[in-house]
Amino acid sequence: MPIFTFNLPDIGEGIAEAEIVAWHVKVGDKISEDQPLADMMTDKATVEMESPVAGIVTKVAGEAGDVIAIGSMLVEIETATDVSQVESTVQVEAVATVEDELPHAPEPVAAEPAIVQEGPAAAPVPSPSISADHKITASPAVRQRAKELGVELTDVKAAGGHVRHADLDAFLAYGSGQGYRASHISARRDDENVKVIGMRRRIADNMAASKRHIPHFTYVEEIDVTAIEAMRADLNANRGARPKLTMLPLLIVAICKTIPQFPMINARYDDENGVVTRHGAVHLGMATQTDAGLMVPVIRDAQDRNIWQLAMEIARLADAARSGSAKSEELSGSTLTVTSLGPLGGISTTPVINRPEVAIIGPNKIVERPMFVGDTIEARKLMNLSISCDHRVVDGWDAANYVQALKKLMETPVLLFAD
Secondary structure, eight states: OOEEEEEOOOOSTTOOEEEEEEESOOTTOEEOTTOEEEEEEOSSEEEEEEOSSOEEEEEESOOTTOEEETTSEEEEEEOSSOOTTSOSOOOOEEEEEOOSSOOOOSSOBSSSSSOOOSSSOOOOOOOOOOOTTSOOEEOHHHHHHHHHHTOOGGGSOOGGGEEOHHHHHHIIIIISSOOOOOOSSOOOOOOOOOOOOHHHHHHHHHHHHHHHHOOEEEEEEEEEOHHHHHHHHHHHHTOTTSOOOOHHHHHHHHHHHHGGGOTTTSEEEETTTTEEEEOSSOOEEEOEEETTEEEOOEETTGGGOOHHHHHHHHHHHHHHHHHTOOOGGGGSOOSEEEOOOGGGOOSOOOOOOOTTBSEEEEEEEEEEEEEEETTEEEEEEEEEEEEEEETTTOOHHHHHHHHHHHHHHHHSGGGGGOO
16 A cells, blocks of 8 residues: 655744654554644744644654654655655644743742732633634544543633643643542652653753853842832722733833843843843743743833733733743743742742843742831831842842842832833
């Protein structure tokens, strides 16, 4: 019977190779046209490869974690009829976009990219849901698997309403309501070896490169946020239809207002060519934890947005990152990054720089403690602010003075809105 060779197509400009993240088929499987074959990761995105023909899989290129060249054999398929005229290309669809420069910060935003505040936590950004009248799309293989598992596709959350095997896996693990069952006896788990592939390997490689190439130093300062927290509460009480403010938009305004005095902070260092680019615009990355790993969506031209616009953009980008719908351009090109542990808190952090940037800012948990105010002792809300810098580009004196400028604005919040 005829053998059709499916070669890995060109899946992005300038892409020479791609990593096999996951196989959806194996040798001997009978497959249909348009059935998913494998997930492939490049520097730009993870894409799902689909078969242009039906038949039986006779050969695959390798196993998860292997890297193969564009144009080389991915799968060989035995077909019932001659398909020699079928082009060995496929329409690829991004299933989880990843930026060129993956995040390096070890303390991501856990629930939402914002600082923990006293009192009830802000509601997390909701993941996309599918309305009853929205048409569900899925490959025949996914539909068959869901049927065998007894899963209704309308119950599975998926970006754009197109359900894939990964969405089924996530539903079975987290969304089916089974959860973890409490027990007075801890069940012993067997050891397991987990291959580091896909996004996790890229995060690992880039974090190692950041620590290997960049001489980090971290400066931490305590900030009295009592006044700015009171102002935030007043703004929320009178926000009308506008989004609820966290501390993050206010911090971003402070960052943008102080950057012009400290251009060495908002910069990128090309160490191979020995060039530091001091950027005029603030393209602010915000480290965000997702099911796929740590990602850094970028708020473009943050200096041109007011607090309400920043709040809306923060929510939009966080939702896009977590749902896998973020575009490549929304996940690259940051000039400065903010990272926080969110509701997990933390007294102090030493964040890792998002290379090739030269600085990363890490707000920590807000706590209430007694402080001397003049001759009296008052309960005040305090927050430590960390900044890690590339010592090749930023001197300790500059970092300390920059944080002191931030401290002045945040402790006197009326200055945030003064020209």
